[in-house]
Amino acid sequence: MSMSVRCFAGMAALLLLSTAIGCAPNDKPAATDGALVPVTLQLNWYPEAEHGGYYAAQVHGYYRDAGLDVTILSGGPDTPVVQQVARQSAMFGVVNADNMLFARAQQAPVVALFAPLQTSPRCLIVHESSGITSFDQLKDMTIAMSPSSAFTHFLQHELPLEGVRVVPYSGNVAQFLVNRDYAQQGYVFSEPFVARKAGGDPRVLLVSDLGFNPYTSLLFTSDALVAEQPQLVEKMVAASVRGWQKYLESSTETNRRIHDVNPEMDLDILAFGAEAIRPLVLNDDSRRLGIGTMSAERWQTLAEQLIEIGQLKVAEAQADRAWTSKFLPQQPADHRATTD
Amino acid sequence: MLQTQALVRANGLNVTYQGEVRALEDLAFEIPPGQFVSIVGPSGCGKSTLLRVVAGLLAPSSGGIDVAGKAPSIARRSANRLSFVFQDATLLPWRNLRDNVGLPLELQQTGQAERAARIHEALALVGLEDAARRFPSQLSGGMRMRASLARALVTRPQLLLLDEPFGALDDLTRHVLNDELLRLWQAHGWTSLFVTHNIAEAVYLSQRILVLSPQPGRIVADVSVNLPSPRTADVRATAEFARITGEVAASLRRAAA
């Protein structure tokens, strides 16, 4: 074989080898009597209030009571949560509903189990001094929102946005504070507080008010785990539900843990977040059917919206396979109230 | 053209590099105008250094050197005082022959018309008129050296300094160029300082040969070459030629001992 042919063959082999190594599935831990089952939960961002219930379940021992030794893995920008859970290198993950639909459209075998945040905290933050009180008033300004998020494309599709310059989000409120004709994305319980604390005048426009309302901070896992260890999945969901109930009720201890793992998050922001998150977790559906409940209608609506804005293809959408309610325990949302 | 005063004069000339390496030691000589002088010596004897001192490129560590009564770097300012021919043709690769030969005039900001005339004249002198638009990379080594000569002559210099100009060429070309140089000198009569390590070449071309010793370079012999003028190639076959060559060779051997 000539030098160049050997070279090609070597390169091709290397390519195949690295692909193979990259795609090898990981072993799943098996349950042994008595001992706690090790479980990994991968977050989709740095630990924040939107993950409160999961940390609460860890801090208050609900996972341990269920026989699970849960390790919560911090995320960050661009953490490939879906890919990791699909490959089973993490057992459970946290994403939002739009991510789930994208995943299923690419035939990733993952399924959502439980949706603590019924209302999306996604919002646009404008200056109070700008006088803007609704979305259709957004014009002749700069809006910072990430092109890798679905809501960005939704807003660009739905709103006229005359004279609006959409730029990528820098990840902090610095530009918002110095620029008057500026709006940016955020979560309702996070960035507005940070901005106000820094002396700004933020006003919140909730994206869910426009009808774009994906379930947020969903717990999800792989199809394989559901098929092979359904009891494990059930226990995980049940303990997480307890965690969220606890977080709504008393968040101080949990917030201290979140602050420990993410020192960037001050305790006062977390306290504010825990309060602001209550109305997002408790809506009519969850009060009636339990925290984390999901409905086919909402999944279908979301899928249709994503298709309409061109982010999802009709042929590939698998909305019905993206979620299951069979692990949701029936429990009254507000456990202080008597059963109805 | 003849002047009674020496054109180049050296007195107690010393050149030391970095306070340690003594390149030239205690040189003293006088070169009358119009004389063709060769400087021969073994490698490293400082002949190129000497040439550079005369050109004003290098300052002596001590002692005196003057060209036409002035320090070389000042003497050089006079437009037609001196020219230098380097060991390699040193032509600018991005210019054609015309523009290369015209470089010294361009740097002096000579007018266009005069420059064109002089370039043509210089090219004709070396027989390169047809190659005016060619680029150095398209020329042979011999042609490039001729172009370098033409450039040196375009300013009509009084003093021509040549640093082993034909060393890189093959024997045949070297002989041809020797004759050309001789012919040009005989026609124009500039003073010449010609560095070479080739004794036969030195004898053929010059009226006088200064022999330098190995480092530190000192003048160990000042040989007069009384061969007939104008010289032709057959002078190489004469007995006198052989005698002078032998004398120079002997001086070199003695100095090396």
Next chain:
Amino acid sequence: MKRVTAWLGEVAAPPLVFFALVVVAWQAATSLWEIPAYLVPSPERVLAAAGEHVADLARASLMTAGGALCGFLLSLIVGTAAGLVFSQSRIIERSFYPYAIFLQTVPIVAIAPLVVMWCGNGFGGVVTVAFILSLFPIVTNATAGLKRVDASLVELFEICNASRWQTLVKLRLPNSVPYLVAGARISCGLSVIGAIVGEIFAGYGAQGFGLGYLINMNTGNLDTAYAFAAVIAATLLSIAIFVAVTSLGATVLARWHIAAPRNDTTREALATSTRRNAR
């Protein structure tokens, strides 16, 4: 005609054959091991995505090309100017050179957000990031080209009593052209990377979108095939710019007859082309 076939056989064929082999291996790997689409899309899917979005990919490529070329041209101008200053003053060179090295070694992803903060979003931000990434090779090459002149040539100019300015313009600058061409070939590729990174952080806003935007968007919605297609478009753009810069450089060098012929055939070819080009 014969020259075209020769060129095809010697220059174009080997990388194309290698590319074809890689694509075949890639397709085989994704099918044989049933690698899921969200991890590694098969070449088939990538091609399908490219076909479906060809208009957007073309538009985005043009925008990225614009940002890259502006950054590249700016780096040529500023880099050559910096080289001029560095070659003339040792003190300035020693003072500023370390910062040029800093620009080279600092990870662009770290300084891009800072650049956007200072230079704003939009075309300006993108060009600035592309500029920062492409600058260093030009500065080093320009400085080297201006300083590394044959000693005899410098002596020649000295003997002709040339002024500092004359030596700079008539000797050093032309001498630096092959170095600049070498630097330009390195920088043009870097400018594309810079433009894409710049787009991810700065964005073009209302003016449109570039390949960085497409890669970013499709990483978010897990359309890996489309993201791959955008990456391939970026690679093709890089290659196109590199080829353009290389041929332009070769033309400039041939015109200036700086490249020493390596063998007789090249010398002959050079002589032939000069005869053709001479008026």
